[in-house]
Amino acid sequence: MCKHSLFFLERVTIMVETTNIRELKGIGDKAQQLFNKLNIHTVGDLIRYYPRGYDVYENPVPISEVEEGAVVTVSGVIFGRVQVTGTKNMQITTLHVKDLTGTLRVVWFRMPFLRNTLAGGGAITLRGRISRRKNGIVMEHPEVFYPAHRYEEKLNTLQPVYGLTAGLTNNAVVKSIRQALDGFELSKEKLPEQIRLKYGLAEYNFALKGIHFPEDKEVFYHARKRLVFEEFLNFILSLRKLKDSNEKFQNEYVIPVHPKVEEFIKNLPYKLTNAQQKVWNEIAANMKSDTVMSRLVQGDVGSGKTIVAILALMNAALNGYQAAMMAPTEVLARQHYENITKLFEEYNIPIKVVLLTGSMSMKEKRRVYDRIECGLAKIIIGTHALIQDRVNYDNLALVVTDEQHRFGVKQRETFALKGGVPHVLVMSATPIPRTLAIILYGDLDISVIDELPSNRLPIKNCVVDTGYRQTAYNFMKKQIADGRQCYVICPMVEESETLEAENVIDYAKDLQEEMGDSIVVEFLHGKMKQAQKDIIMDRFSKNEIQILVSTTVIEVGIDVPNSTVMLIENAERFGLAQLHQLRGRVGRGKHQSYCIFMTASKAKETKERLDILNKSNDGFKISSEDLRLRGPGDLFGIRQSGLMNFRLGDVYQDASILQMANEAADEFLKNPEWLENLPENERTTSVII
16 A cells, blocks of 8 residues: 555544554654654554643733733834844844833744844734843743734634654644544544533544644633543543452452561650551551552651551561562652661661662662562562562562552552562552542542641741742852752743753753852753753752752652752742642751742732642642632643643542543443443553553
8 A cells, every 4th residue: 555545545443543653644754753752653642642731822912011920922013133142052032022011022042043034123923931030021932923913813722732852843743633633534432422411521523623723712621521531431440440350359468567566666766646557557457458458548748658658568578578669760769768778777677678770780680689589688669670570579468659650450460470469558649639539549448647747847838929039049048058958940831842941951050140159059850861860869869959940840859858948930830739749848857948939920819829828738728729729721721730640631620520530430330331432441551650
C-alpha cells in the first residue's frame, strides 16, 4: 500500500488505534521520532494527546491596567526603535509599545530578526505574560500581530497549547491532530445512551474534536466533562476489579508485632501522637490477619507518617521477612536509607538495610542483588529499580510506597512471580477529603494521621503583593545570615521546555545579583535530567546552596530541616492544595519557618482563596475549601493538583464529575454487557504507573 493511500479506503475505527503516525501527511522520520518521545506512536495516541492548556484570545486591555503574572493582549503603536542586545547565545530584542494610557516595555529571547520585521513602526497588537523586573513591568516573549488588525482573526477563540519536546512546535502538533480528526472515522460511542442522558454527557466524537479545537468556552466545557467522566469511570472500574482481586489474596506472611518493636516505641525520645498510634495498630492488625494488607496512610505534611512506615518495615524484618520501601526519586531514597540506618544504629536494632537505585554501578548493584537474594538484606530502600527483573527477593512480605508510585496489578504480579504476594502500604501527603479518598483509593483501606506532633512549630504565613518583594529578599538574607536556607517557587507557564528553563534560570540569575556573591543561588526545573536534579537537591541538603529557585518539581522532594523560608511567586496561579504541599517543604526542623505567598492579582476571589492559607496550616481543611472555591475559569490555567496523573481530570477541580463516575460505575457493574464497549487496556493503564 502506498503512503497515504489509506485515506481512500473505507474509514474504519480500528485504523485510529493501530495506524502508525507516519501515515499522516508531513510526518517523516525526524518528526516521528519527536512524537515518539512524547509516547505518541499511533493515530490513536495522537488524538488522545490532549492540550495542556489554551490560549484564550480576549479583547486588548489598556496598558495602564496590565497586572504582573497575567497573560494579556495590548494594542498600540511602536514607540521608538527596536533594539537587540545581549550575547550570541542569548540575544534580547526590546521594543516599547504605547497607547493612550501608557507605555509598556516588551522583550523577546533569541528572536533578533524581529528588528527588521518591526522596523516600519505603526500599529501593533501583542499577547504575552506580564512580569516584573528591576526596571519595572515587562511583557516577555509575546505573540506578535503585525499589522494589528490580524488579531481580529483570533479574537474570542481558544487555541490549544500542547506539551512539547525540543524540535517539535505547537503548530506541528496542531496540524497533525487536525489531519487525524478530519481523515479518520474516530470511534463508536462507548457509553450507553441512558448514561449520557442521565449525566448530561456529550457524544464521544464531538467531545474529542471539542477538546482539541473548541469553538467557544461552552463547547470546551461540554467536551471536557465527557472525557473526564470517561477517564474517571475507567479508573474506578479498574479499582473495583483490583479490590475484588485483593480480597482473594490470602495472607502468606502472617506477621505478629515483635516485642522489639514495642520496646523501640517506648524508647523513642517522643511519644507517638494518638493518631500515629491508632494507625500503627491498624497496620499491625492487618499484617497478622487472614488477608493481605492493602492500606493507604493519609497524613498532612509533618504529621509523622515516616516513623509509622518504619515501624511496619522493622516489624516485618524482625519477624525474619524482607520489606521494601519505594521512593519517587533517588535523592529521597538515599535520605530514607541514611535516616533508617542511623536510627537502627542508635537504638541497636540488628537489621541489615540496603539501598538500590538506578544510578548505582553494575558492580554495586550486583552486590546488593546478592544480599537481597540470599536474604541477608532485610530492608531494601530504593526507587523503581526495586521491581526490575534482576531483583530476586528471598521472602518479601511488605512493600511501602507512595502515591507517586501507585502500586497496581502489574506490580503485585511482579512480586507474586518472585515469591508470595506482599502486604502493601501506600503513603500519601495529599490531604484530599475522605469522600474523594474513598473513591480514588477504592482498592485500599484508609488510615488518616490527622494531628501534628506537639514539637512541630506551625509555619508563619503571609500573603503579600509584589511591592513586598524587596522586603522578602531582605528577610531571606537575614535568615541565611542565621545559617538557614530558602526556596523560591516559580510557576510553570511557558509553552516549551526551553522557555520554562529560561524562566527559572532568568529568575535565579536576577536573584543571584540581588543576593551577592556570598550566597549561592541555584535553579531546578522539570526538564532537567533526574541525575541533575538529584545533584542539586543533594547540594541543597548539605547547605552548599542557600537559595533554590524551582518550579513545582520540588513538590516531591527531600527533607531539608534547615530550610525556613518558602517564597511562592504568582501564588494565585496554583490550587490551594498544591500551595499547601509546596509550603510543606519548610517547617521540618527545629527552627521557626515562614511561607510568603506573593501575588500580583488584585481580584477579590484571589484574596479570599489565599487568605485560607494565611489563616490555616490544616491541609484537610484547605483541600475542602479548595473544592468549594474552584470555578470553571480555573480550567484554562496550569494543572492544579497533579494527583493520580490523569490525562485530563483533576480530582479537586472535577470532584463532582468523579462522584458521578463513581455512581455510574455501580450501574456498569449491574449491566456487564456495557463493559464490552470500554477497552480493557484503557481501564487497566489508568490505575497503574
